[in-house]
Amino acid sequence: MPAGKCCGLAPFLLPYFVLEFVIHTLSSGAPMETVWTQQRIEALTNLWGDGLSTAEIGRRLGITKNAVVGKAHRLSLSPRPSPVKASSIPRVKIKPASKVVEMSGPSCSWPSGHPGEKGFHFCGARAMHGKPYCPEHAALAYVRPKSQSSNAA
Numbered sequence: 001m002p003a004g005k006c007c008g009l010a011p012f013l014l015p016y017f018v019l020e021f022v023i024h025t026l027s028s029g030a031p032m033e034t035v036w037t038q039q040r041i042e043a044l045t046n047l048w049g050d051g052l053s054t055a056e057i058g059r060r061l062g063i064t065k066n067a068v069v070g071k072a073h074r075l076s077l078s079p080r081p082s083p084v085k086a087s088s089i090p091r092v093k094i095k096p097a098s099k100v101v102e103m104s105g106p107s108c109s110w111p112s113g114h115p116g117e118k119g120f121h122f123c124g125a126r127a128m129h130g131k132p133y134c135p136e137h138a139a140l141a142y143v144r145p146k147s148q149s150s151n152a153a
C-alpha cells in the first residue's frame with residue numbers, strides 16, 4: 001500500500017464496492033455463491049417448513065448456515081416456526097409508570113382509593129408545612145379513630 005507514513009486515508013482508495021468484492025472473495029475460500037437449484041430451493045423450503053434449524057438444513061443441503069439464512073430471507077420464507085407464535089402473544093399494554101407523586105413536594109400524599117385500583121391517586125392538595133399531608137388528611141393520619149379497627153367485631 002502506498003499509504004506511506006501517513007496514517008490518514010490512503011491516497012489510492014479503491015471504490016468501496018470494489019474493496020468489498022475483494023474482501024468477499026478473499027474471505028470466502030469456499031465457493032463464492034451457493035448454487036441454488038430448483039431442487040435445493042424446494043428442499044430448503046420443505047426443511048424450513050418442518051422447523052429444522054438453519055444449521056441442520058445447511059448440513060443436509062451441503063451448504064453453510066449463512067447461505068440457508070440468506071436464501072430463506074430472499075425467498076421471504078416465514079420466520080422460524082417457534083412454539084409460541086408471535087401473533088398469539090397477547091399484547092400486554094405496558095402502563096406508563098404510575099403517576100409519580102412528588103413526596104417531598106408541598107402536595108398532600110394521602111392516598112385516595114385503593115392502591116392498584118383504577119382511580120387510585122394521591123390527594124395532591126397543598127400539604128401542611130413540615131407534613132406530607134394537607135390539614136384534612138393530616139388530621140386523619142395522626143388521629144386514628146380506634147373504631148375503624150377491623151378487630152372491632
Ligand SMILES: [Zn+2]
Pocket residue numbers: 108109110123124125133134135136137
Ligand atoms: Zn390531602
